[in-house]
Amino acid sequence: MRVTQSMLSNNMMNNIQKNNSEMQKYMEQMSTGKKINRPSDDPVVAMKGVDYRSELSKVEQFERNMSEVNTWMDSSDEAMNEAGQALTRVRELVLQASNDSYEENQRGNMASEVDEIKNHLREIANTKANNKYIFNGTNTENARFNEDGFVEAHNENGDLVPVINNADDVLNEIAGENGDLADLNIDDPEIERSIDQMRNHDNLDITTVDEAEDYMNNNMPEPNNNDVNIEVSDGVDLKANTNPSNAFPAEMFDELNNIVNKLTQDDPPLNGDDFDEHLTTLDQFSQDLVNERADLGARMNRAELIETRLSQQEVTTTDLMTQNEDADLTEVITNLRMQENVHRASLSAGSRIIQPTLMDFLR
Structure with missing residues (x-):
């Protein structure tokens, strides 16, 4: 095969161009710190990088969700702790009132404190976290209780409607009665207040006993006790x-x-036995609150375990993504220096290959 001068020159130029391309690749790796800078550099590495980034983004979103969960749980625990202390104080006052030595005005002072504690408990039950009511199920935009201590609920149209706290007692009171609700002779002030709330509500036109019974039997909405579930892991x-x-x-x-x-x-005059039933009822409310806090505590422990696992997943995924994408600078520098040497050698050899001109002989 005859090798001409033009073939030598062309091959030399092609090789030098390849050397320049290799040096450019290593210089890009040094400046960016990445093995590849475009998918065409290595499609396999590029596809793995997309998968790792997607996984990392998902883990980071789960961690943000866990932050929201922790906010709800911490706020709930603090609120129930305050509520427990308030109920304990009410129990102390009721226990004091059961002492027959207390006079009417002294019990009146106790009544004022209990009334203030009731208002405080209502405020706790309407606690907000991140501008959401945390004790009203999934209806986080509306308070659980109104100023009178009634549970508030909304119908399917979003209209506010009353929820009668003691519907069974109200039905028993008005059962068999006829006529207008205003004419009822009701001894229990709480039942009377429930009927007044229902009768005077803006969205209801209820005036008769029959209408009240029909409403409570068929139309009264249930308070929102739905679970607020937040995804904290795949399918969890x-x-x-x-x-x-x-x-x-x-x-x-x-x-x-x-x-x-x-x-x-x-x-009639009060004696100590008149308060026994209240003590028993308060103890039950306190126990229910303790049970709910215990359930919350178990979920808080689980939340910590999930949060730890998410942190480990983030570290692992980040490490895998680093191994896949990041360049080994020591290796890159070594390859670049080697390529520079090859390039210099190519230029030196090329200067010998280029055909001498007449001026070279004249010198």
Whole structure:
């Protein structure tokens, strides 16, 4: 095969161009710190990088979800802790009131404190975290209780409608009655308040006993006790809230109102036995609150385990992505220096290959 001068020159130029391309590749790796800078550099590495980045993005989103879960749980735990202390104080006051040595005005002072504690418990039950009501199920945009201590609910149209706290007692009271609700002779002030709330509500036109019975039997919405589930891992949802009816039942506020009414009554005279039933009821509310906190505590422990696992997943995924994409700078520098030497040798050899001109001989 005859090798011409033009073939030598062309091969030399092609090789030098390849050397320049290799040096450019290593210089890009040094400046960016990455093995590849475009998918065409290595499609396999590029595809793995997409997968690792997708996985890392998902883990980071789960960690943000866990932050939301922790906010709900921490706020719920603190609120229920305050509620437990408030109920303990009410129990102390009721226990003091059962002492027959207390006079009417002294029990009246106790009634004022119990009434303030009731308002405080209502505020706790309407606790907000991140501008969301955490004790009203999935209805996080509306408070659980209104100013009178009634549970608030919304119908399918989003209209606010009353929820009667003691519907069974109300039905028993008005059962068999006829006529207008305003004409009912009701002895229990709590039942009367429930009927007044239902009768005077803006969205309802209820005036007769029959209409009241029909509403409570067929149309009264249930309080929202739905679970607030937040996804914290693939296919894993964690309940972030507590059951409002267990932590802050509507009956709790009815009982506190009953205690206030009893502390302020003076006919007939009170004695210690009159408060025994209230102590038992308060103990049950406190126990229900403790049980709900225990359930929350178990989920908080699980949340810690999930959070630890997510942190480990983030570290592992980041490490895999680094191994896949990041360049070994020591190796890159070595390859670049070697390529520079090859390039210099190519230039030196090429200067000998180029055909001498007449001027070379004249010198």
